[in-house]
Each structure stands twice: as C-alpha cells, then as structure tokens.
Amino acid sequence: MKKILMMIWGACLWGACEKAEVPSTYNGPDGIHFYYDQAGPFDADPYPNSDKTGYLSLSQETDTLWYKIDVMGNVSGKERKFALKQSVLSSMDSSSYYTGIATVAVPGVNYVAFDDPRMEEYYVIPPHTSSILVPVILLRDPDVDFGSSWSKAFCLHFEIVPNDEVKILDSRFYRGKAKFTQWSW
Structure with missing residues (x-):
C-alpha cells in the first residue's frame, strides 16, 4: 500500500513539474492613444x-x-513616427468641442504648428517604449486685439x-484639448 501511495504521490509531483504552456507573443493590434484620466469629455x-491651462x-x-x-500592443525594436493635427470638428460634432468665449487657436500664431520642423523630434516613439510625452507649445501673439478686456x-x-x-487603438x-489665455499685462 505504501508503494502505491508513493507512486501516486510521485506521479502528482511529476505532473506538477511539467512545463506550463504560456503564449510567447502578443497577437493583438499595435497603436497609440492619449492618456485619459478624467470623467466627462474624452x-x-x-x-x-490635467487641470492646467496655459x-x-x-x-x-x-x-x-x-x-x-x-x-x-507588441513591443517594437524600432522607432516609429506619428503626427498630430489641429481638429476641424466643431461644437456641432461634439459637446466637448464647445469653445465658449475662447477663440480658436491659429497655427504659427497662437501655437507652434504641428507640422513645424521643430516639432518632428517629439513625434517619434523610441523602441521598447510604453508611453511618451508630447508638447503643445503656445505662442504669444503680439498683434492680438484685446478690445476692452485684459485678456x-x-x-x-x-x-x-x-x-x-x-x-x-481606442x-x-x-x-x-489645450486651453490658454494671453494677458495684456
């Protein structure tokens, strides 16, 4: 009886030591999206x-x-490039596109245009990277018309x-969305 129990115990131990089947690669899509950590508009x-304005x-x-x-997605051993562009959507397309009393920013006047050569270095995803930070560089417009307001x-x-x-991906x-204020003083 002891021999049978030892053989059963040995078989259980042998079964526990077998190699587990683990998938070696990820098969899903690759992609990017903005980090999102808030409730409300996406x-x-x-x-x-996240509450900062310029x-x-x-x-x-x-x-x-x-x-x-x-x-x-998959880990990449090479750098990959992407681009940003100003959205042409309006508040008619989505409630999150309501600008209120704000003026729509003009590329090259109120911010460094996304297709400006100075921005190219920021639109590269280095190898083996899970996140990156990209800037929106705001510019002071010396010709802005403040009207009767200070800003x-x-x-x-x-x-x-x-x-x-x-x-x-999503x-x-x-x-x-970037919100910013230019002051007259």
Whole structure:
C-alpha cells in the first residue's frame, strides 16, 4: 500500500513539474492613444496637471503644455513616427468641442504648428517604449486685439493622425484639448 501511495504521490509531483504552456507573443493590434484620466469629455488634458491651462503674460513669449500618449500592443525594436493635427470638428460634432468665449487657436500664431520642423523630434516613439510625452507649445501673439478686456482666451483641439506604422487603438482617446489665455499685462 505504501508503494502505491508513493507512486501516486510521485506521479502528482511529476505532473506538477511539467512545463506550463504560456503564449510567447502578443497577437493583438499595435497603436497609440492619449492618456485619459478624467470623467466627462474624452479629449485629453495636459499631463500630469490635467487641470492646467496655459498663460502668456506680456513678458512671456511661450508656454508649454505636455500630453501623455500611451503606446499599446507588441513591443517594437524600432522607432516609429506619428503626427498630430489641429481638429476641424466643431461644437456641432461634439459637446466637448464647445469653445465658449475662447477663440480658436491659429497655427504659427497662437501655437507652434504641428507640422513645424521643430516639432518632428517629439513625434517619434523610441523602441521598447510604453508611453511618451508630447508638447503643445503656445505662442504669444503680439498683434492680438484685446478690445476692452485684459485678456483673451484661446482653445485648440487636436488629434493623433494614424499611419501605416501606428494606428489609433481606442477611437474615444485620439483627441486632445489645450486651453490658454494671453494677458495684456
């Protein structure tokens, strides 16, 4: 009887030592999307200060808001490129595109245009990376008309442009929003 119990115990021990089947690769899609950590509209806010807005005073020529982009899918051993562009959607398309009293920002005037050569270095995903930070560089417009006010508010809606290397994984999280104010003093 002891021999039979020892043989059963040995068989159980042998079974426990066998190699487990673990999938060696991920088979899902690759892509990117903005980091999202809030309730309400899905447009990404600046990271890590999600409540931050830009401020440009008379003595301040630029301000920078940073946005986190998550890289999902297979680990890549090569760098990949993507692009951003200003959204052409309006409040008719989505309630999150309501700008209120803010003026729609103009590329090259109120912010460094997304297709400006200075921005190219920020639109590269390094190998083996799970997230990156990309800037929206705000510019002070010396010709802004303040009217009777001390300040003027601007709003910029922008989005990730998919390409052959980088897709958008979640269509809810491909847009971002920058709010900023230019002061007359």
